[in-house]
Amino acid sequence: MSAKHNIPFLERQSYRRRRLIDTIRMLPVIGAVLWAVPLLWRQSEDSGTVLTSDAIIYIFLVWLLLVVGGGWLAQSLKRSNAEERERGR
Amino acid sequence: MGTLNVLVGVCLIYVVFLFLIAFAAERAALEGKGGWLRSPMIYTLSLSIYCTAWTFYGAVGYAARSGLEYLTIYIGPSLVMIGWWWLLRKLVRIGRSQRITSIADLISSRYGKSNLLAVGVTVLAVIGTTPYIALQLQSVTVSFDVFSSAYGSELTEAAQGSNALLVAAGLTLFTIVFGTRNLDVNERHHGVVMAVAVEAIVKLFALLAVGIFVVWGLGGGVSETLARIDASEIGQWQMRGDRWATLIFLSGAAFLCLPRMFQVMVVENENEDHLRTASWAFPAYLMIMSLFVVPIAVVGLDLMPAGSNPDFFVLTVPLATGNDALAMLSFIGGFSSATSMVIVAALALSTMVSNHIVMPIWLSTQSVGASVSGDVRHVVLLSRRISIGAVVFLGYLYFRLSGGGSALASMGLISFAGVAQFLPVLIGGIFWRGATRTGAFAGLTVGFVIWAYTLLLPSFGAGTLVSETMLAEGPMGVGWLRPQAFFGITGMDPLVHAVFWSILLNTMSFFIASLVGFPSPLERLQGAQFVNVFEHSSTPQSWGGSLAQTEDLMVMAQRIIGAREAQNLFEREAKRQGMSGLLPEPSPDFLQRLERELAGSVGAATAHAMIGQIVGGASVSVEDLMAVADETAQMMEYSSRLEAKSEEQARTARQLRQANEKLTLISEQKDSFLSQVSHELRTPMTSIRAFSEILRDSDRLSEEEKIKYSSIIHDEALRLTRLLDDLLDLSVLESGRVNLNLQSGSLKGILDHAVSSALTGAGTSKVQVVRDSQQEEVMLYTDLDRLSQVFINLIGNAQKYCDASVPKLRIEVGHSTGALVVDFIDNGSGIPKVEQAVIFEKFSRTGEQRVKGAGLGLAICREIMTRLGGTVEYLPGQGGAAFRVTLPEEAALAAQ
Known part of the structure; x- marks a missing residue:
């Protein structure tokens, strides 16, 4: 492959990497927002209150989402770091 | 059992x-x-x-x-870990690069x-x-x-x-x-x-x-x-929203600030990449x-x-x-x-x-x-x-x-709220360069006082450390200072109340005191190092193996102490460790020895920083830098001293060379002078000897011949005497041992005397002297005899050398800037340009030997004028030979 073809490809890679870091930055914000949702649930004793089991499922689903998302992002970052290093940066 | x-x-x-x-x-x-x-x-x-x-x-x-509610305790840290890119990454980098303990x-x-x-x-x-x-x-x-x-x-x-x-x-x-x-x-x-x-x-x-x-x-x-x-x-x-949010915040803060968490998270961290996985x-x-x-x-x-x-x-x-x-x-x-x-x-x-x-x-x-x-x-x-x-x-x-x-949970939460007081100072410290020591003191003090007052002391139960009346009515009846209802805001959960007020007031005091105070230079340096840690430190290298480190040490050591010495040192160490080959294990012992060895060449602080850079992967701290700068300054001072010394030596050598050249020149001059003097002496001597031999050995000489020969002998003897007088005069003048006989007199008188002396016995071919007696009315205070000698010489020269059919000599007196000038201008053909440069040298005579003279006259004139503080020089472009005698104004003024 000629050098000409290489350049846009590499730039695209580092662009991706920056957006990846943006996502990593955003993830805790998403988590905080999702975990703030319980603040909106009704507090009163009367009917229509959220059941604890539903709350557990919701909170743990958010947790799972964050863990899986975080894991995926961390792996992508690792790969992108390795590629960067290969390029001799 | x-x-x-x-x-x-x-x-x-x-x-x-x-x-x-x-x-x-x-x-x-x-x-x-x-x-x-x-x-x-x-x-x-x-x-x-x-x-x-x-x-x-x-x-x-x-x-x-x-x-x-218990979930909040784990949600907080989860969010902190998920958000590792924001905070933990920086904290870990700082911890590693600054060797934080x-x-x-x-x-x-x-x-x-x-x-x-x-x-x-x-x-x-x-x-x-x-x-x-x-x-x-x-x-x-x-x-x-x-x-x-x-x-x-x-x-x-x-x-x-x-x-x-x-x-x-x-x-x-x-x-x-x-x-x-x-x-x-x-x-x-x-x-x-x-x-x-x-x-x-x-x-x-x-x-x-x-x-x-x-x-x-x-x-x-x-x-x-x-x-x-x-x-x-x-x-x-059933969840109070304020508690939910506060506890998530609190647990996240405590996760960052707990000493034990800091220990495992930052201090024990081996590699920044680990954080990525842990996130x-x-x-x-x-x-x-x-x-x-x-x-x-x-x-x-x-x-x-x-x-x-x-x-x-x-x-x-x-x-x-x-x-x-x-x-x-x-x-x-x-x-x-x-x-x-x-x-x-x-x-x-x-x-x-x-x-x-x-x-x-x-x-x-x-x-x-x-x-x-x-x-x-x-x-x-x-x-x-x-x-x-x-x-x-x-x-x-x-x-x-x-x-x-007390129940385990509440005890834990009180502890959390206590250490969370570090948070504003910690976050402010690594993100805000303007944060100062005074601010940190203020924030921590305010935070902890409020924490103790609103949470810790009441936690022991009403009536033990805090009286019930104080809880209900505030200290000494000041209602708005009630430990669990600041500013009269009642109904808040005690924990939320304590966390809210302590963190809020902590942050505010920290901020305001930071704004007001002025940080010390070291503080500002450290602030920049912490806040901009990613610009100051590269990603710490993760070493493939310990031998790679040794190789790097070797490369560095070779550069500093020389290849042969470094290799010997490493080989010796390897042998001491019982290893074959050149590269020893980088044991602390070896590193210490190496550091000492390097310190001998580059200074202790530099050596420490260099080894630390390779082995620890940590960047150089400000103190290290300051120490290095100190050492460098010392070395620079030393080398500049050396430089100055060598410059001085070069200067001395140059001076010596000049002096040597001068001496050689003088020696040559002396040789040529001696040869000229002997030549000048020999010519009259030869004729004196020849004619005195004739007078002695020949009996048939007529009276007339006898008179002629003896008068030749007499003339030559006179010439010799004159030559010797001149030489003596010149040598006295040159050696500076001449005593000037200062007295006042008029220029006119001196010139009168000089003209009459110079033209005595000139006979018919006397040069015609043109003077302006008006200009000559100047009183002088100088050595009149010497000055007159100069004038006689110059007039005599005109008499001797002027080749015009009707020789004429003009003597003009005038004033130049700060000086009195006397010009002697004849109407002859003058002195050719090439000879103008040498006429003041000893034994220089122009043209053919028409007139007898030793060629010392002008040399003596120059010497005399130098002694009198003036000059005598050839004045070109006047139609004939022209000499200008310059006398300092003081000589003229002093007499008036």
Whole structure:
């Protein structure tokens, strides 16, 4: 492959990497927002209150989402770091 | 009682197992084989000391009391870990590049290495952590108690106390053995970290086992358990929003600020990449840890008699269902969480206490200072050990004094709120360059005072440390200062109230005091280093192997001390270590020797920084830089001194060369002078000898001839006499030994005398002298005889050399700037240009030898005029030969 073809490809890679870091930055914000949702649930004793089991499922689903998302992002970052290093940066 | 003995036995075996693990890890690390010790998983697991006995036992109790609120304690840290890119990454980088040893060290380093600040943070950390250690001791003893009461033998309070003491002693021993084995520059403790990681697995496994047993063994499956949860007393979502948000914030803050968390997260961090893995793996760990808490709580509430302590459902539920093995596993899990927390907390606190309190005091009592390094290392280790003992003992004391009464959770939260006061200073320090030491002091002080006043003191119960009236009406009746209702805002949850006001006022004081104050230079430097850490430090290299390090050291050493010497040094070291080849292991011993060797060439600070850069992967600290700059300045001064000296020598050499050239020239001049003099002397001598021989030997000479010959002899003798007179005169003048006979007289008189003297005996061919007597009316104060001699010579020259048919000499007197000039201009053909340059030299005569003369006249004139402070020079372009005599104005003025 000629050098000409290489350049846009590499730039695209580092662009991706920056957006990846943006996502990593955003993830805790998403988590905080999702975990703030319980603040909106009704507090009163009367009917229509959220059941604890539903709350557990919701909170743990958010947790799972964050863990899986975080894991995926961390792996992508690792790969992108390795590629960067290969390029001799 | 048998089961109890088994329990004690299992406990002991477990402890021995931990010792072995830690020992093996230390050994592997020492031999450089422990690559797996530095895996990201170990790092993640070591973070789990966040989950103490408070999590293991307390979370279930918490859930049984307040429903899902316990989750906030794990949600906060999860968010912090997920958001690692924002904060933890920077914290870890700073910790590595600045060689931070504790949170107190971090804060003091950031704020200009203020030891006072470090002492403050240390004291506050100890205050905040002591109840927590007490909590762990309590959980271990209570769990013992739970076991023994289940088997019908109540433990006495004394037995409980001795149990706690035993546990405390064991933990102290473990921490001392593995926490202070050696003084590592990077403060990493592989043994401790490994043990903590193993304990993390044990407690997770134990809690999972109990959870699975409860859900599938007792609850009858997931859906049944969920139904059971909804049917229980915590079945409805009842959560105060303020508590939910506050607790998430609080746990996140505490996760960052707890000394033990800082220890494992930042200080023990081997590689920044580990953080990337931990960012998702640790939230996963927390999630799994808290997954079965509610089911256990609900089943416990169902199963156990009313009034039993929900904090120990994890133990009592398996016991009540006759599952002794599971109960024992659960006990070990609780034991693990308690011990790992105490070990790391004691380690972290002891580092702080020893570095910031004990060592400064010890050093200040020593007159010599820290120059004797071996001695100090010993003292540091000793002070660490004593500090560990003191910290654990303090926890034990607190446990005994407080009686271990209050619920685990509230005790933990108070502790959290205490250490969370570090947060504004910490965050401000690493993101805001304007944060100052004064601000940090103000923030921490305000925060801790409010925390103690609103949370810690009331927590001991109304009427003990804070009177009930004070709680209800405020101190001395000042209502808006009520400990649990600042500014009269009632109805807030006490914890939320305390956290809100303490953090808010803490941050505000920190901010305002920072704005007002002015930081010291070191503070500003450190501020820049911390805030812009990613610009100042490159990603620390992760070394492929230790030999790679040695190779780098070799490259560096060769550059500094020379290839041959470096290779010899390395080979010698390798031989000493019993290795074949050139490259030795980078043992501390070898590094020290190498550093000393390098220090001889580049200075101690530079050598230290260079080796540190290669071995530690840490960037150079400000102090290092300052030391390096100092050394460099010294060297530069030395070399500039050398340079000056060599310049001076060069100057001297140049002067000598010039002097030599001059001497050679003078010597040549003297030679040519002598040869000329002898020539001048010889010519008359030859004729005198010839004619005197004729007179002596010839008898037939006529009288006329006799007269002619003797007059020739007479003339020549006169000429000789004149020549000798001139020479004498010249030599006197040149040597400067001439005495000037200063007197006043008129220029006109001198010229009259000179003209008449010069033209005596000239006969008919007398030169016609043209003068302007008006101009000559100038009084002089000088050596008149000498001046007249010059004039005679010049007039005589005109008489002798002027080749015009009607020779005429004009004598003009005038004034030039600051000088009196007398020009002698004849109407002859003048002196050719090439000869103008040499006419003042000795023995120079122009044209053919028409007139007899030694050629010394003008030389003498020049000498005389120099003595008189004036000059005589040839004046070109006047139509004939022209000479200008310049006399200084003083000579003319002084006479008037």
